[in-house]
Structures are given as structure tokens and as C-alpha cells.
Amino acid sequence: MDDLHLDRRSLLTGGAALTALPAMTSAFSPRRAMADNHASLSGPTYDLINSGKDNVDAYLKLTSNLDMESTHFGWIDGYVMGVAPGGAVKDICGFRGMGCNRLLPYEGPEHGYRRVLREIVFYTDLETGEIIEEMENPFTGEKVKVVPVANDPFNAVFKDVWPDPPSYGGLNTEKREPRPFILNWQQIGQHSMMEIHVHLYYPNALDPKKWVRESSGPMNRVTETFNYTFSMEDLQNPELTTISSTGVWTRVTPWLPWMLMGQAPGHCLYNCNFADCKSPEEFPDQRIVEHIAKNYPRFLDAPDVWEEPSLSSLEWYAREQEPAPPGGV
Numbered sequence: 001m002d003d004l005h006l007d008r009r010s011l012l013t014g015g016a017a018l019t020a021l022p023a024m025t026s027a028f029s030p031r032r033a034m035a036d037n038h039a040s041l042s043g044p045t046y047d048l049i050n051s052g053k054d055n056v057d058a059y060l061k062l063t064s065n066l067d068m069e070s071t072h073f074g075w076i077d078g079y080v081m082g083v084a085p086g087g088a089v090k091d092i093c094g095f096r097g098m099g100c101n102r103l104l105p106y107e108g109p110e111h112g113y114r115r116v117l118r119e120i121v122f123y124t125d126l127e128t129g130e131i132i133e134e135m136e137n138p139f140t141g142e143k144v145k146v147v148p149v150a151n152d153p154f155n156a157v158f159k160d161v162w163p164d165p166p167s168y169g170g171l172n173t174e175k176r177e178p179r180p181f182i183l184n185w186q187q188i189g190q191h192s193m194m195e196i197h198v199h200l201y202y203p204n205a206l207d208p209k210k211w212v213r214e215s216s217g218p219m220n221r222v223t224e225t226f227n228y229t230f231s232m233e234d235l236q237n238p239e240l241t242t243i244s245s246t247g248v249w250t251r252v253t254p255w256l257p258w259m260l261m262g263q264a265p266g267h268c269l270y271n272c273n274f275a276d277c278k279s280p281e282e283f284p285d286q287r288i289v290e291h292i293a294k295n296y297p298r299f300l301d302a303p304d305v306w307e308e309p310s311l312s313s314l315e316w317y318a319r320e321q322e323p324a325p326p327g328g329v
Helices: 021-028 052-063 287-296 314-321
Strands: 072-083 090-105 112-126 134-136 143-145 149-150 155-157 185-189 190-201 219-230 245-253 268-278
Touching: 052 112, 052 155, 052 219, 090 268, 090 287, 112 287, 149 314
Parallel strands: none
Antiparallel strands: 072 090, 072 268, 090 112, 112 149, 112 155, 134 143, 185 190, 190 219, 219 245, 245 268
């Protein structure tokens, strides 16, 4: 759940299904006269159309807590699918887990915040929802060891100008021209939405010369998209420091390294629902919470200090796993 980049997941990046909505804005223009005190894209608290500062505050009110004290919890649940030539897309397994974050002050000339985050998500059985530690790869028939996502930390700075993408320990050197941090907010009738797209292409932490069976090649291409739905009245309420939201997250990524498919044609596609919760006790699958409490207890609370490096699951895999021996089925 990587970099933020708006070019339309542009801003993780709202879904492709919403890209047709801008053509409809003439009928629902936030600049049109509205009833007194009616929350809209233009106010009364945040000008989401023109103000980078207001966009930062609104985005972090939606995804964190502006009080800069409380932990913000999120739940994610969905599917991992495989896309290979010569056949239909296949469901591989479920994907279920949590993340938590907290805001810290940002010391810089721009208005902004530092967000510190941990996330842990497990691959699950499609029928039972149980966490799986090994499985038969449906594309190769080989039994493989399943490695969960456990990113600690995955931190980011948000300010009123667009930040550079995450560096992933120095692997990604992409820089961006400064421009206002304006997201793609939409309001159609009573429905309020925001989308983010993240498109990345950077050197793979898994060198194919060393990670022959795990690596998809010398470069890593990943796209993530985020679609949020929320109450505009809550977002524009100045008395609230955080609000509830739900949404859909998608990720297009090479074959997962633990699938041991190397540079075979194809890729994985994630499609998951997400929602915020007040605490882990509200998560719908307490089996996951109990497993985290027993085996990964630090993931039940957000960090309270900024640490480096900030890595994604691919870089952690390269640091924590060992290359598989030659062979396979």
C-alpha cells in the first residue's frame, strides 16, 4: 500500500470505474449555489477544489486522526487473483488483516504532517477464511510457503505540495515537480467519494540473478488504487478530528515471490474492501486479531516515533527470506 500519485490509482488512487465521473461534474458543480450550511466540495470548512492545505487536512481526517494522539485503525478483506495467458482469471486466496497509524508534527516550510503506520495482512483460505501458511499454487501445482504482509514501518509525509514517492530503502529515486496537493474528490447527490491512483516502476529488491524463482525481473511494476466513500457533512464538520469511511483497494503486482513463478507471464490482482474501526475489538474476524496478539503484538498499536527505512512487503521479503532452491514442478 505504497506511494501516492495523482494523474487522473491518479490518487492508494481511486478506482478506474470512477474515471468517467468528471464528465458529469457540470450537473453537480460544487461551485453552484447551495443551501446555507450545506456541506460541499467547496466548504464550509475545507476547499477541496483549490486548497492544497485543506486537501491535506481533509485527507488525513479521512484516513487518520488530526488530534495527532489517537491510533487510527483500518480493516481490509478481499481476494488475491492470478492473471495468466490462455485462461480466465483465477482466485488464488483471500487477503485479510489490519493497519494502524498515527500523525506526528511535520517540521518544514509547508503545512503538513508525518504519518507513522504499521500494517499486517494474511493470506487466507477461500472457503474457511483461516490463515494459510502453505498452499498449492493453482498455476503450477507446487506446494509453496505463504509469507504474510508485515510492514513496520510504512511511513509517509503529507504536505500541501505533492511529496516524492517512497524510496523503498533507496531503490526508488523518482522525483516530482512541486504542485499543490489536490485530490480527486467527487460529490453526486448524497454520495461523496475520493479516489487515488499510485503507479510505480522501480528496481526490484529481488535480483533475478539471486532470487531466480522469486523475482519477476530487474524492475518492479506496481499499481494501487483507493476508492473512499464517506459523509461530506462529517468531513466538513470542524468539530471532528477523524471520520468514518469505507472503500475498495486494488493492487496490480507481479507474481508474489512466494508463489515461485519467477518471470512467468502474468501477474496478481488484489481486490479488497476496507473500513476504519475504533479498535481491533470491532474487527469482524477476531481469529485474525487473536493471531496478531499472539505472534505480532506490536501491530495492534501505531508507532509513536518516526523510523527509517520505510519498506513495502517486497523489500521486507528480500531482507527476511532466503532464495528457494532450484527445482519446482
